[in-house]
Amino acid sequence: MSPWHERSNGEKLTPIIDFASVQRLKASMNPRRTMTVHRQVCIIGAGPCGLTTVKNLVQAGVTDIVCHEALPETGGIWAYSTDPDRPSVYESAHTISSKALSQFRDFPIPETYPDFPSHRQVLDYMRAYAEEFGLADHIRLNSRIESARRDDQGIWHIEGRGSDGPFHETADHLIVCSGHHREAELPELKGSFDGERIHSGRYRRTAPFAGKRVLVVGAGNSGCDIAAALSRVAEHVSLSVRSPQHIIPKLMFGRPVDMQYAKIQNFPGFLRRALVSLGLRLMIGPYRKYGLAEPDSSPLAMHPTLNSDILEQFRHGRVIARPGIKEAEGDIIRFVDGSEGRFDTIIYATGYKIDFPFLDPADCVWADEVDVPLYLKIMPEAVDNLYFVGLIQPIGCIWALADLQAGLVARKIAGTWRRPRDIDRRIAQEMRRDRQQFVRSRRHAVEVDFHDYRREIARATAEVG
Secondary structure, eight states, X not given: OOSOOBOTTSOBOXXXXXHHHHXXXXXXXXXXXXXXXXXXXXXXXXXXXXXXXXXXXXXXXXXXXXXXXXXXXXXXXXXXXXXXXXXXXXXXXXXXXXXXXXXXXXXOOOTTSOSSOBHHHHHHHHHHHHHHTTOGGGEESSOEEEEEEEOTTSOEEXXXXXXXXXXXXXXXXXXXXXXXXXXXXXXXXXXXXXXXXXXXXXXXXXXXXXXXXXXXXXXXXXXXXXXXXXXXXXXXXXXXXXXXXXXXXXXXXXXXXXXXXXXXXXXXXXXXXHHHHHHHHXXXXXXXXXXXXXXXXXXXXXXXXXXXXXXXXXXXXXXXXXXXXXXXXXXXXXXXXXXXXXXXXXXXXXXXXXXXXXXXXTTOOOTTOSOOOOBTTTBOSSOTTEEESSOOEEESOHHHHHHHHHHHHHHHHHTSOOOOTTHHHHHHHHHHHHHHHSOOSGGGTTEEEXXXXXXXXXXXXXXXX
């Protein structure tokens, strides 16, 4: 805008301010200029866990908050994208938990949804949740956090880059809701493979693999989903299972398996384990009928795979179960049992490391750990204003439990709940219990039982109120 003013008759007046003043004014209004803003709470991630964290804080009366989301939209990985560099579900993804156990406490999933909603339906549900509780005003999209450091006074200094350039903020509390689908876990492959190798995080659709021979490595939920989907278009699909895995049908006796399990949630642990093992044996029979090895542990001691389709594909011969890989030579993959096969592509569905590159390594170095020292899987002992919401791997739905986690965090920040004085003892106790309950491995570092964990948060809330 010119510094000149003009009368209605066209006569120009002298400048009301000089050009140097104009430039200083423009600089002060430039949105790209890095300015420090202080917030009571900074949240990282606006996926399902971030959304419920914002909502719980607002309901607790904490409104001086900002939620940074690196993507141009909310929903996290449920916002499907064909961009392989962006975290996203694949095109055929559905929930593995039933809709009845995949909803927030005070916002039911529509009755018209199927038992296992698609990723599009989940995203619609999340968007409706955000609109119902007016969360958008607290969320900053296209805002990537690059660093979060705590000073000697306990104040968080957050640096990042948004649509308008770099920014610097400070906050009293930092809540990490960005999940752990960040650093892909890629096993070493001995030898040399001539074909394509990708991690499942970059897989989106079946079409690029039509007519190919594909080896999927890993029999978790993603690996079995991908192998079953590819069996309909690929020339051949093998599934390499390095460690014996429980694969459980999503429906048991005509109802979602997690709803059936909910019926026995109050039974003693030994009885639950026995009933689940018996029910599974009756439903699918021995795993050797599918070409799989029998797991050594109870289905409740490891993170099970819920997938009815892959079991059918095994029995129809459209997916071939293989053991672990020994080595590669050209397009040949040799397996540890001496068998081999020719493949065009290897898809590694081998999970992710727990990694938060924006945090000081002193606050969390857990990528290679089998124990994550957090009270209730939420709070570290030494840092009383850092929280992790959604850093769990439940036998069930993550965000339904994140809702409970966020409620506890909101109460703590609002001053109506305090951390226990013996938090160090409780963390140690929780880790000892988990070592006894679950298989000791990195994959189970943040494993929880859905119903047990829900009760655990309720007890903690009541004990330290």
